[in-house]
Amino acid sequence: MKLDIKALGTFYEMAREGAGLAAGRLTRMTGVETRVGVTKLNFMRGSEIQKEFDDGRDKVGIRVELSDGIDGHSVIVFDRESALEVVRILLDSADADEFDDMSRSAVTEVGQIMNAGFIDGWADVLETAIDVETPEFVEGATADAFIGDLAEAPNADDFALLFQSRIEAVDTEIEFRHYLFPERESMARVLDRHRDPNSVGIEYDKLAGFDEMAKQGAKEVASNITTLTGIDTEVEVRRLNFASLEAIPEEIDDEMLVGVAHELDGNPSGYLLFLFDEQSAREVVEATVPSPPDDEFGDLGVSAIKELGNIMASGFIDGWANVLDTTIDHSPPEYIHDYGAAVIDPVVIQLGEDQEFAFVFDTVMRANDREFDCSIYAIPDQADLERALNELDVEKVADAETKADVSIDELENA
Structure with a gap:
């Protein structure tokens, strides 16, 4: 797989566009003012990705499988208290402190709408359609709970291209991160389509x-x-x-x-x-x-x-x-x-x-x-x-x- 600055720049714009759409949709759904924080493409070893997830904090995630325009998984990860804060806002439940069927459904809906924002932004930049499977609610405190069963998640020594975006909720204790785990061959095809023909790469x-x-x-x-x-x-x-x-x-x-x-x-x-x-x-x-x-x-x-x-x-x-x-x-x-x-x-x-x-x-x-x-x-x-x-x-x-x-x-x- 070859990389060049033009193709990576396209991917970066794709990630930033998706983060903007996701932030706007979260604001419309919850009334919480948001802003896009850091957007970047990370090249990371699998061991470092695991460390990032294995931070000792309970987390809740919504992940969806992607195909066609790009293959892989898109994952929204909230810390547990932030996910409960989303539940309190949506269900007007001040004492929500556990996840029952209704609260899981509420968080899943928010995560799905945010994932859709990211994916629509990517599709716009890539000028392609991206198919999305049914969202899956995940909770746990370790990397295994969120990405352990994903074929495209890198092993400890593998070097992986990972998309990360952070959206910040203003004046509200809501923290979450977004990850795109692309399948390598799919990523290579997309990169090749957007390469500068004059670049050695x-x-x-x-x-x-x-x-x-x-x-x-x-x-x-x-x-x-x-x-x-x-x-x-x-x-x-x-x-x-x-x-x-x-x-x-x-x-x-x-x-x-x-x-x-x-x-x-x-x-x-x-x-x-x-x-x-x-x-x-x-x-x-x-x-x-x-x-x-x-x-x-x-x-x-x-x-x-x-x-x-x-x-x-x-x-x-x-x-x-x-x-x-x-x-x-x-x-x-x-x-x-x-x-x-x-x-x-x-x-x-x-x-x-x-x-x-x-x-x-x-x-x-x-x-x-x-x-x-x-x-x-x-x-x-x-x-x-x-x-x-x-x-x-x-x-x-x-x-x-x-x-x-x-x-x-x-x-x-x-």
Whole structure:
């Protein structure tokens, strides 16, 4: 299966159009004001999809099987309390706290109408008809309950293209997510119909290989952080997103963030950002500065964070360069201390001069026993990424040397 930016862009517009229709139909049915949140195409391993479902929360889902225009399953997933809130609104039942036949029917109807909104939007963009089977009510707390019996759901090590949309209810405690699990051969046919005939395209398996390289790089970053700071960290979330540039800032937490940004020069070029919440940044300063200053974000603190940024950047991209048999340089770290999306807006503006969409390698690392989170955003230039992937030998990825060519001691003494 080959991917190209034009076809993926069509799919992205399909997902966004469907989310808009679904949100409008939920509002008309319940009177609850809604807005479309993040819409994206995720390339995820089956193990990460399972983690997302296995979050310890009871959930309720409505899933429908699709055929003809696209084969697969469309699934609306509410957390249990949100589904009960839908029941209370529709049935005017203030004390609804269990699912009987009537409440199941109410949630199923809402889920079916929302699924239909997504599907109608996809059909409009794809200019095709999509057949829909009878909706199925599902409840549980694990991935197995919702997707365990779906043939198109990926196994733990499989790399899958997954459509995700989030619709937010305004001033109401209703949370839910939407997933499209397409059947791979059906997806390949649709992609092929919408490909740019002048594009070389990207082999799907090579994108999976590059994702594995990013995962290895993230593990190396976690190892470097542990060595330098003594903070035992591990990679918790890994996914590769395809989204419009304008949607990327929506993923950034609305809080004060501290971090560093690097510009990459090579094949591929692009940008690499490491972002900490303020408490995590304080942990970095306290762990790396012998006598931590009262102001963690003064000159000494900034220097410590920039130094760690250099080490993390080397750990993340050296494996890429080794496998691609190329050189990827990174600029000196640019210190960032700003609120929410403002930390990434300059990158989006710069990339937006030449492209509308981007692949984003999105990683979160956490420490088990400390207040420490680090988000990594690697955003390659899309033309460079296509060239790099066409040259990638997937068989070399598993044996790639991911260790940084520059040691931590050398960087500390630089």
